[in-house]
Amino acid sequence: MKITDIKVNRLRPQQNGAGGSLIVRVFTDEGVVGIAEGGRSLGVFKAYVDEMIKPRIVGMSPLQPRQIWEILAPGTSEHATRIPSQIVGSIDVACWDIMGKAAGLPIYALLGGAKRTKIPLYWSRGNGWCKEPEEMLEEVQEGYEKGYRAFKVRMDWRDYRQDSDPTKDLAIFQKCREWLPDHVPLGFDANCGYSVSTAIEQGRRLEEMGVAHFEEPLPQYDFPGLRQVVDALDCAISTGEQEISAWRFRDLMILGNPDILQPDILNVGGLSEVMRVYEMAVANNKVIMPHSPSLGANSLASLHAYSTVTNAVRPHEFSEEFTGPVDHVASLFIDPIIPKNGAISLTNRPGLGVELDEKALAKAIIA
DSSP states (O other), X not given: OOEEEEEEEEBOBOTTSXXXXXXXXXXXXXXXXXXXXXXXXXXXXXXXXXXXXXXXXXXXXXXXXXXXXXXXXXXXXXXXXXXXXXXXXXXXXXXXXXXXXXXXXXXXXXXXXXXXXXXXXXXXXXXXXXXXXXXXXXXXXXXXHTTOOOEEEEOOOOTTSTTSOHHHHHXXXXXXXXXXXXXXXXXXXXXXXXXXXXXXXXXXXXXXXXXXXXXXXXXXXXXXXXXXXXXXXXSOEEEOTTOOSHHHHHHIIIIIOOSEEOOOTTTTTSHHHHHHHHXXXXXXXXXXXXXXXBSSHHHHHHHHHHHTOTTOOSOEEEBSTTTOOHHHHHTTXXXXXXXXXXXXXXXXXXXXXXXXXXXXXXXXXXX
């Protein structure tokens, strides 16, 4: 089996602007097609595919995703230029999908077997920076009505808006925490928006209200500051979604020492690299809670990997904000795998476990 082509297309967004993501397909000479999703910049992604990825891997067997990863991510003496991990991640996921389909096995079986195939999800809602507490509560209530029993509210500040409005942030968390039953976990994501002193002050208040985890309290590059926050607080501190390799996670653990690691399957470079992160996490007795909230191929890949880690017991992130409603995404697949009562159950179907509906896909493609 050999790779013959790689195609990247943009999908039609929803009326609310959600969706519009990229669909990535890796084709083979035996008719097996692997799928993944990309970021949002079609032109950049296509340029990398046409100019740097196809010349390197067309003609190679897709049944060696780790070797392909090493050709693309760190580069080789023949092809010295590195390719961004987010783009490598898409190609890697698609190759693992092909390998599972060729073997007739789900990806979790190729990775050593699943500890469990039914994985609880937590409902994640963001843009707290521009919302009032009542608005965020309405979105949390929407998730509760859909059957989710774990939640996170995100402020989405980013590191260039430091300490913008911690008082309102806290009011958002408090409003949602008071409404939710005591036994339902609620996490808080500052999205890199605080200084060390503010993060510690905010964390102590969150602790008093029973926060499930305090995510990205500081800019992602401030590992020494993160250790100060971790050492000062008793609640679980989580981070890692923006790290782009296992080496970065090594440094994060040594220098920042967060309680929970949150690799994003695309940002870190795909299934091949996220499994290295998981192995490091287990060896260092770190809790894992992936960041891959969007419904679709990438989320399924993240769930396949997560299912294989025995001590990974936290819910997996989920949101409809980026892809649009579940029904919209499900319509692209012949037999979709979608959340039910706040959980996703992986099947024993080959690869990721889903096949694209070609007619629906053709209607959805706009570029």
